[in-house]
Amino acid sequence: MSQPDLIVKDLQVSVDGKPILKGLSLEVRKGEVHAIMGPNGSGKSTLANALMGHPKYTVDSGQMLLAGEDIGELEADERSRKGLFLAFQYPTAIPGVSVANFLRTSLNARRKEQGEGPIPVKEFRTLMRSHMATLKMDDSFAGRYLNEGFSGGEKKRAEILQMSVLKPQIAVLDETDSGLDIDALRVVSDGVNALRGPDLGIVLITHYQRLLNYIKPDFVHVLVAGRLVRSGGPELALELEEKGYDWLIEPEAANTQA
């Protein structure tokens, strides 16, 4: 089998001097969907932010490799242009910048990296509209200011829209299901499923099993107190649904105290 497209090796990350991830390892290949589940405070969002290179998250040790290249020292924009994507749990509003303008600028930044010229306006519009249709977004959405006054569902759809246009190799989806009602969840999941395929590896971070009914993972990992304590197939998610996280937390807590 080929080398994994994303390799996380014994990653230790702290925030404001407080260790959060305490040696996390993960391998993701394109075409795979890995679900990372865990209780609140286990380090799920830290993993997402550290992968993307948020300056507030300090990598103390370990490695992150994207397509074999160490990305640990790269800025977020460089990681993005190399094919990493993060769908944010809480996307930030950028007043005055339209969705369309933002998408085109981002896409052009990526194309420039690949030695291509800017996308012609017409071609871009067609591309954007087709993805918006998949996500059941009205055309007028393109003219709205990014995330400003968006409902929870609109924000998440906008994230998946960006992912569709930017076509990453590895996408990290941070609690994409949070704040969504069942209809919105279905639309967003359909959007993600439409992108699934041999060219995309997905890391799906979620607290609840619910999302996994819509986006079927190939692998499930359980994150507790900064470490992956269990890995398995989709059945592990069901087991968590049934038993909760406590049975995994207790031995872990005992370990820490020892």
Add this chain to the structure above:
Amino acid sequence: MAEAVDISRETYTEKYGFHDTEQHVFKIRKGLDHSIVDEISRMKGEPEWMRDTRHKALDIFLAKPMPTWGGDVGAINFQDIYYYVKPTDEEAKTWEDVPADMKRTFDRLGIPEAEQKFLSGVGAQYDSEVVYHKIKEDLEKKGVLFLSADHGLKEHEHLFKEYFGKLIPSADNKFAALNTAVWSGGSFIYVPKGVKVDVPLQAYFRINTKDMGQFERTLIIVDEGAYVHYVEGCTAPTYSSDSLHSAVVEIYVKEGGRCRYTTIQNWSNNVYNLVTKRAAAYKNATMEWVDGNLGSKLTMKYPSVYLMEEGAKAEVLSIAFAGKGQHLDAGAKAVHLAPNTTSSVVSKSISQHGGRAGYRGLIKVAKGAVGCKSTVRCDALILDEESRSDTYPYMEIEEDDVSVGHEATVSKIGEEQLFYLMSRGLSEPEASAMIVSGFIEPIVKELPMEYAVEMNRLIQLQMEGSVG
């Protein structure tokens, strides 16, 4: 270009900060006194009343103390300035007749191209005089006047005299007095009753000579029910010594008329820009100032509207973007002198690299001006720790039955916003530029498309200082 020093905006020098070899037909000696004023007036062959006006204005200028508020004007040495540099013998009506160097300069600045594509008329001033002036024939046939102020005085003396200095008398402030004493160039516009000039008229002001002062004078009269959009742009070479630009602009908008005056001020960072701009709006007339300030070392400019009669409206949209070594004290004034008049001010100031940008404004409602409405909104965006923003919103309300609102916000570019944009592949400067573009979007979307593009391009240019 050896003496050109780039103060902060790295690409400014290359794009705008170049200069031509001096090739004026006349350059007055440095300094300011009555004999200089006399000589300027004589060279222009002016009527006596104008020469007298100039001399009186000089006395007022000399008598008035320097302003101690706003920005630091203490370093201006009034005796070390050329007050009059005449570039050509006469104004050209075709670009072919403009001397090659000057034509090349305006070509680099894109003026002839813009004229062809989207303007009704263009005036191009180079140092002290307008070297090119033209208005489309169909407008001329409708009686629209668009001339250099000098030609306005020569060809329409009666009209010119009726309005000149009435709204901004010499005694208004020290720099208005200075301008009145040594004014040269600028625009004179008259739009007859009911005539709508749908496509903008533009004037472009270019300083070329080192150590000079540019003192254009603009007079705009929009008659009843008429409309005009006037746009001005300006740039200058980047010199190691300072230049002075001190203009006076007077505008009259008669009953039911509308005037929009758009400025994209992009002087080099060695120019003192001390300008007085005032409009009078009569019954149901509308005056709109769109004031974009990106350049200059110091700008003190507060476009004003005097709401003279019932139903008059004022709108001011102001942008100031200050970088290293720049202090932009921008703002607005609305003076409600009649009932049921309205004013709206939106100001967006941005500062970075130790720059200082601010809003200074006055809303005044006179006794008896009942039913007035005024809203002021000032937003400031500070891009780094060294930079500064000031807001001075003054209000003088002498009437009870009015509605006056003021809102101000100050924000810094947030780490989360930057990270979000960077996670989509934008470099940090690109991300900052996008946040800034979004910040000024409510104003930029009011501009004609070509100027909106220009404004965003200038913002990008201003942001490029952030690289490395």
